[in-house]
Amino acid sequence: MQALGTTSISMISRAKSFYELLKFRLSFLVAFSCGFGYLLGNTGTVDWAHFLWLVLGGFLISGTSIVINQITEKEYDKLMTRTQNRPLPTGRLSVNEARQFAVLTGLLGFGILVWQTNMLTVVLSFVSMILYSFVYTPLKRVGPIAVFVGAIPGALPPLLGWVAATGSITYEAMIIFGIQFIWQFPHFWAIAWVADEDYKRAGFKLLPSGGKQDLNTAINIMIYTLFLLPLGLLPTYFGLVGITSGVIVTICGVLFLAQTFSLMKDYSRRSALKIMFGSFIYLPIVQIAYLLDKV
Structure with missing residues (x-):
């Protein structure tokens, strides 16, 4: 009976590992x-x-x-x-x-x-x-490309x-692809900033502008986040969704962008964390807003 219990625990542990x-x-x-x-x-x-x-x-x-x-x-x-x-x-x-x-x-x-x-x-x-x-x-071990x-x-x-x-x-498909494509850059770079020490130990080179936690990298993050503002309005402009989602997406974009200014000011891990979590929140909210406002 004990052996059976041990086997069950082992199987659960392995299943958990595959899940991970x-x-x-x-x-x-x-x-x-x-x-x-x-x-x-x-x-x-x-x-x-x-x-x-x-x-x-x-x-x-x-x-x-x-x-x-x-x-x-x-x-x-x-x-x-x-x-x-x-x-x-x-x-x-x-x-x-x-x-x-x-x-x-x-x-x-x-x-x-x-x-x-x-x-x-x-x-x-x-x-x-x-x-x-x-x-x-x-x-990842070659460079920010x-x-x-x-x-x-x-x-x-x-x-x-x-x-x-x-x-x-279609062009609509390319618009939603483009939004998520541009979103990847502040998302990736915020993670790379937060995990910079770990990444350096593994030889990963993901940060732009020489791979430093400096103003140039922070500006790159800000610029790509800024691009999300006009991109986020394209579904509304082309009539794929209504004006309500356009307003919601713009507000989300402005709040997301505001987080990048803190990073440009203090270059801190805390500010990078805010951008990272902001990126996780931004995308699903935008996508849900589009779906609820679909024309």
């Missing part, structure tokens, strides 16, 4: 953005079963990319305080187990998309996974959702 590999919150945010694009692009009655399959497929493919990222960066994760307790650096899971898990989640994710969506959605999802796992990840490359798969989920709903890439 998926980085649920990040994968959920990707799936949420994918669902947002689908609902915004849908013009008829929403097929909720189709919607849920799309979200699940997006979640699994995002999880696959994240697992591959952790396999590639296992030795670097050991060097960083924020990642050294992940399943691979601690040895709770082996690299081979993680590879098998990535194959399983990837096959399930792509299988769902092939079954429930269209070939363009599947191809774009594959491109997103390749860019994130095999281009962005190694570029990694942020530009990483912003592409980071911004593809809403476009994928739109394509799943409409079957084509």
Whole structure:
């Protein structure tokens, strides 16, 4: 009986480790953005079963990319305080187990998309996974060009959702892609600022302007945040959504931008943290506002 109990605890522990590999919150945010694009692009009655399959497929493919990222960066994760307790650096899971898990989640994710969506959605999802796992990840040790490359798969989920709903890439799809693409820069750089010591230990070079926590980097963050103000109004301008969401998005953009001025003033980790958390709040509020105000 005791052996059975020990086995059950071990199985639960391993299941928890596989769950950690998926980085649920990040994968959920990707799936949420994918669902947002689908609902915004849908013009008829929403097929909720189709919607849920799309979200699940997006979640699994995002999880696959994240697992591959952790396999590639296992030795670097050991060097960083924020990642050294992940399943691979601690040895709770082996690299081979993680590879098998990535194959399983990837096959399930792509299988769902092939079954429930269209070939363009599947191809774009594959491109997103390749860019994130095999281009962005190694570029993190090369220089800040990694942020530009990483912003592409980071911004593809809403476009994928739109394509799943409409079957084509339209200018509206490119607008919602553009908003999330530009958002990636203050988001990435705020995280890189907060985790600067950890990233340096691992050899990651993500901050712009020579990789320093200085005024030039803070100005870069401010400029990209500023771009979100006109971009956020494009869905209203083109009649995709109403004026109410335009007002909400502008207010959110101004508040987000205001946080960057503190960083330009004191270059502190605290100010960078505010921008980081502000970026997490900005995107879902904007997307929900668009959906509620869809014309």
